[in-house]
Amino acid sequence: MGKRRxxxxxxxxxxxxGTVLLIFLLWAAAVAGPARADEGTEVLFTQGLVALRKGDxxxxxNRLDRAVESDPGDAVAWYxxxxxxxxxxxxxxxxxxxxxxxxxxxDYAEAILARGNALSRLGDQKAAREAWSRAAEAAVGSPxxxxxxxQLEVPxxxxxxxxxxxxxxxxxxxxxxxxxxPNLGDAPPRPDGRTGPIDHRRDARFIYFLNGxxxxxxxxxxxxxxxxxxxxxxxxxxxxxxxxxxxPSFYVNRKTERATFGLEYMFTLxxxxxxxxxxxxxxxxxxxxxxxSTGFTRAFYRYDASIFQTPGDRHLDRSGSTHxxxxxxxxxLFDRRGYARAGTSFTRNLTRGTEFDGNxxxxxxxxxxxxxxxxxxWVRGEQRWAHYDHKSFYSRxxxxxxxxxxxxxxxxxxxxxxxxRPLGKHWSIAGRYSYFVNQSTVDAFDYNRNIYSLVATYSx
Numbered sequence: 050m051g052k053r054r055x056x057x058x059x060x061x062x063x064x065x066x067g068t069v070l071l072i073f074l075l076w077a078a079a080v081a082g083p084a085r086a087d088e089g090t091e092v093l094f095t096q097g098l099v100a101l102r103k104g105d106x107x108x109x110x111n112r113l114d115r116a117v118e119s120d121p122g123d124a125v126a127w128y129x130x131x132x133x134x135x136x137x138x139x140x141x142x143x144x145x146x147x148x149x150x151x152x153x154x155x156d157y158a159e160a161i162l163a164r165g166n167a168l169s170r171l172g173d174q175k176a177a178r179e180a181w182s183r184a185a186e187a188a189v190g191s192p193x194x195x196x197x198x199x200q201l202e203v204p205x206x207x208x209x210x211x212x213x214x215x216x217x218x219x220x221x222x223x224x225x226x227x228x229x230x231p232n233l234g235d236a237p238p239r240p241d242g243r244t245g246p247i248d249h250r251r252d253a254r255f256i257y258f259l260n261g262x263x264x265x266x267x268x269x270x271x272x273x274x275x276x277x278x279x280x281x282x283x284x285x286x287x288x289x290x291x292x293x294x295x296x297p298s299f300y301v302n303r304k305t306e307r308a309t310f311g312l313e314y315m316f317t318l319x320x321x322x323x324x325x326x327x328x329x330x331x332x333x334x335x336x337x338x339x340x341x342s343t344g345f346t347r348a349f350y351r352y353d354a355s356i357f358q359t360p361g362d363r364h365l366d367r368s369g370s371t372h373x374x375x376x377x378x379x380x381x382l383f384d385r386r387g388y389a390r391a392g393t394s395f396t397r398n399l400t401r402g403t404e405f406d407g408n409x410x411x412x413x414x415x416x417x418x419x420x421x422x423x424x425x426x427w428v429r430g431e432q433r434w435a436h437y438d439h440k441s442f443y444s445r446x447x448x449x450x451x452x453x454x455x456x457x458x459x460x461x462x463x464x465x466x467x468x469x470r471p472l473g474k475h476w477s478i479a480g481r482y483s484y485f486v487n488q489s490t491v492d493a494f495d496y497n498r499n500i501y502s503l504v505a506t507y508s509x
Contacts, residue, residue: 117130127147127153135342291322331351335348375392
């Protein structure tokens with residue numbers, strides 16, 4: 050059977066002629082009586098390609114599975130089964146199918162190329178590049194060679210350590226609004242000489258960031274690991290808001306053919322002015338459903354238990370819990386070198402005080418896109434609406450009215466753009482601009498903010 054069908058033939062069958070061929074084969078089978086094994090395999094193979102062309106991945110996989118079971122020596126059927134598995138997101142099984150095709154026909158350039166693509170999606174960039182190089186050598190002067198060389202030109206980070214990663218970043222930021230504290234009349238005037246709702250203080254700072262992870266288990270069925278992040282910022286002038294944020298987390302993921310079920314625990318210790326300001330425990334179960342090669346959908350529930358070490362009136366105590374549910378839709382773009390995301394979430398805040406009890410609803414989106422000269426662009430935006438249950442402690446700048454003010458309603462908008470470029474094997478550099486604006490029914494909480502960042506990162 051494998052000898053009757055050439056390696057080039059299936060490409061034509063994937064086009065409109067596949068339907069005509071299928072009808073002819075079914076008619077021939079009806080006239081000739083019971084089909085021989087190879088004729089039955091041919092029908093299953095053609096039905097599989099027709100289903101693939103229509104986008105029916107489940108139907109295509111079923112028929113091609115039966116085709117290779119009927120004739121295990123058909124290299125072309127194994128190749129197309131690998132293509133279907135890869136489009137369904139089952140890249141490990143796709144590699145197995147391509148290996149079977151290459152066992153039968155070692156110079157099958159299309160299978161070598163596709164095997165490299167599947168390995169790249171599994172994160173094995175070194176093996177993927179070896180496959181692409183082999184495909185280019187096996188198909189000189191053909192479209193396969195051009196595609197293989199294009200894949201080789203795409204910059205991809207090759208993981209030197211498959212079980213762990215570690216990076217360190219150092220940068221500088223300029224912030225047009227450092228404090229974000231309500232101006233109650235005791236704050237110094239703004240640089241323009243006016244007193245505003247928020248105490249605007251411009252300042253620059255150094256930022257330091259360590260990010261590392263270790264994967265105890267990472268296979269086709271399970272992923273178990275930990276991530277550790279440490280962030281610190283040292284202000285030039287307003288030293289009282291220099292901060293440290295340490296957040297270790299542990300996660301476990303159960304992988305299936307179509308979905309991943311995850312559970313993550315994170316602990317956060319936030320320090321301000323050299324002492325603890327916030328401790329938080331977070332638990333986040335999630336489910337991610339893959340949608341072939343086009344993208345995936347992630348739904349999550351997030352529970353936070355927070356303790357703020359804030360002195361002052363009990364009405365400003367934000368200690369308590371928050372409950373968040375959300376969903377994100379990801380679409381893979383630019384040959385999987387970029388993506389777009391749209392998401393929404395709803396949060397219920399339950400605090401010990403009154404100032405921050407209420408509901409938040411948010412819409413967010415982001416996109417990552419490759420640019421010429423090895424540049425990558427990341428843009429992100431968010432719109433959040435907050436509705437608080439209690440009357441605000443602050444009613445206007447410079448005056449306090451305990452529970453006699455108005456109910457606080459806020460609309461928060463943020464947008465950022467980051468330009469990233471790798472510099473060799475280990476170094477990279479990124480520049481970012483971020484804009485924030487908060488519109489509140491209580492004047493004391495109105496503000497806008499601009500942050501300009503430049504960060505260099507070394508990946509071990």
